[in-house]
Amino acid sequence: MSDGSHSPSHSDVLTPDDESTDTMSDNPQLSPEQSVSPKVAKRVEFLEELQKEFEAVQAEFFEERSQLMAKYEKLYEPIFNKRYEIVNGIKDVEDTDEADQVTEENSEKGIPKFWLTAMKANEKLAELITEDDEGALQYLEDIKCRLEDSKAFKLGFFFSANPYFRNSVLEKTYMVDKVGSVSVKAEGTEIEWLPGKCLTVKVLQMMPRKRSSSDIDNKPLTNTEKCESFFNFFNPPLVQDEDDEDDAPIEEIQKDYELGCVIRDQIIPQAVSWFKGECTDADFFDL
Amino acid sequence: MSDGSHSPSHSDVLTPDDESTDTMSDNPQLSPEQSVSPKVAKRVEFLEELQKEFEAVQAEFFEERSQLMAKYEKLYEPIFNKRYEIVNGIKDVEDTDEADQVTEENSEKGIPKFWLTAMKANEKLAELITEDDEGALQYLEDIKCRLEDSKAFKLGFFFSANPYFRNSVLEKTYMVDKVGSVSVKAEGTEIEWLPGKCLTVKVLQMMPRKRSSSDIDNKPLTNTEKCESFFNFFNPPLVQDEDDEDDAPIEEIQKDYELGCVIRDQIIPQAVSWFKGECTDADFFDL
Structure with missing residues (x-):
């Protein structure tokens, strides 16, 4: 973490980068506990503008991350569809062993209780x-x-x-x-x-309880x-x-x-x- | 979730996509509890190959996601560095109010107790x-x-x-x-x-305890x-x-x-x- 980014720069005065800083002269809504001198309050306001800058960049990150996840979701889908077909006997794997095919002709399709067995193997799910x-x-x-x-x-x-x-x-x-x-x-x-x-x-x-003889329905x-x-x-x-x-x-x-x-x-x-x-x-x- | 991907396809026989399927004839290491017929065991083996396919694609996802996060880490850095400079009085915000500057000349630098105050505002951290x-x-x-x-x-x-x-x-x-x-x-x-x-x-x-009079060091x-x-x-x-x-x-x-x-x-x-x-x-x- 010693990347030198903490060394002081040549200029001692920062000016905000964007237009929204017109509001910088407003008094920040500090709670009584956080009350500070006017000079410190100005610095706090500046940090609030910086935080907005950060949030704008972070919003782009979330957007790009969503797109990336959506792209991979599409790539995973055909793999999971094949699994679905095997598990439920919609397709079967190739089988060259004729003897097996004869003796097990009427055996179970797919993989019985596949998801139930998988879920029960997990401790947290098994509990439920x-x-x-x-x-x-x-x-x-x-x-x-x-x-x-x-x-x-x-x-x-x-x-x-x-x-x-x-x-x-x-x-x-x-x-x-x-x-x-x-x-x-x-x-x-x-x-x-x-x-x-x-x-x-x-x-x-x-x-x-028997309430009276007029109770017709005694179920x-x-x-x-x-x-x-x-x-x-x-x-x-x-x-x-x-x-x-x-x-x-x-x-x-x-x-x-x-x-x-x-x-x-x-x-x-x-x-x-x-x-x-x-x-x-x-x-x-x-x- | 009704995207139709669950409809059966025209072919009833799946063959594995990749070369690693030479191992498909090996007996899968099923635990006694999960013991299944040979036909079902073959299907399980097929799913294991599919899982490997999935994991290869997922590894690419993790790689791309890492790169994305690293890219944004770089974009956040200058914003956080500016905050650091304000918080610690290395730079100050522009101040045109001369009166303030005179009366508060010797006032505190930066934003005193900034991080301590921020951390204490969070319940989980405040507890510690x-x-x-x-x-x-x-x-x-x-x-x-x-x-x-x-x-x-x-x-x-x-x-x-x-x-x-x-x-x-x-x-x-x-x-x-x-x-x-x-x-x-x-x-x-x-x-x-x-x-x-x-x-x-x-x-x-x-x-x-006084053990004996020979105890020199009685601190x-x-x-x-x-x-x-x-x-x-x-x-x-x-x-x-x-x-x-x-x-x-x-x-x-x-x-x-x-x-x-x-x-x-x-x-x-x-x-x-x-x-x-x-x-x-x-x-x-x-x-």
Whole structure:
């Protein structure tokens, strides 16, 4: 870091570079704690103009970075499409072993439970997947990630027709801050569960009290309560109000965002390594 | 996400694209849990080749992204250098108000306690800064971030001569995973504290027991213990051994990495907004 850029220059007076500095004579809105002399206040104002200059250049960086990511997203797509076809038996790899073809003629298509197995190999995801979830997740045919713009990405979970819900795609969109390191909001698809198949609520059955002989309908009453399920992933925690002093929600949002990043950065690109059990969470801490 | 890329194609047989597929007949190293029929195993092998294809394209992406970041780092540098000069009184803004110049001739240079004030405005950093630390941090002249390569960035804290330590720069280097979302290792400068000035240990004084009259040296014994201080930032937690079952260290590493990201992404680019108390941690959750 000793690049010599800190050596003083020959001129001792700086003038702002751009026109917006007409406002430099305004009094900056310093809080009482930050109150400073008029001379220092002028310097602070100058720094604010510099920060605007920085932000203009940084905006160009974000734009160029978005374009770069979009370009590579297109290059990745055909590779991921081939994977999709193999996993779901739409195409098969070449097989010259005739004996195999005869004896296994009626064997399974594609790679059964590919995505379920890959996800269960990841510790953070495995924690969320209940035994009941596994029934539904074996219908998962693909997971894709798409950039919406520089400030959002969308995960899509593609399902074949299944006895659990009507949706063929469950989506989760993460809106991020401009640097891309913090999730500011997440939204998920509302799942259209088939009757009695909802995995995110538990149905409690209670016998009604006999109130009077006029009660015609003496069927058991039912009540529901939320329960643990991977599918809660599509009903993410709401963004905390900034005046709210309880900081648990921010932690929940961060945890939910981490899950999204695990799926985007680890599961989607390296699904087969997870499937084979070769990846572990610890691998991502190796140099 | 309904881009039609999931529609089956006309051909039902895929052949691998590259030469490395000579190894396709090898038996994949599936764990007992993942054991599958030979036909499925062939498909898994095919996916492994596809993953290698993906990784080759992704490596190009990381290279291009590094270049882009380096290009913008150069564009940001002159802006940050101007800020440095104003903050430390090496240059001053133009001042046509003669009265001010006379009355404030002997007033403070630059913007006193600029970086200390900016850092204290951030909740996560404020938690770490003790009253004693403030004494040393008022000598902080600049904070810079430099990319080392695509897998590391270095934060540099530049200090003027001070009564606390000999170093003029304290550095912290974060090595990150290839995606850049996880810290794999962090290293910091060893601080050369001046005698009796170390802020990261507390000196405990104890009177020695009188053992015998032959004890010539009856001075109080001293003992030291680690204490809270921002300067512990330069002595980061070690990477956890992957066989270690205790997961506290990974959380510590993540917390330490978050601090580095706060400094890199929030404090350095927007220091004046933090100084003015206009930024809050919650701002980074706003859309």
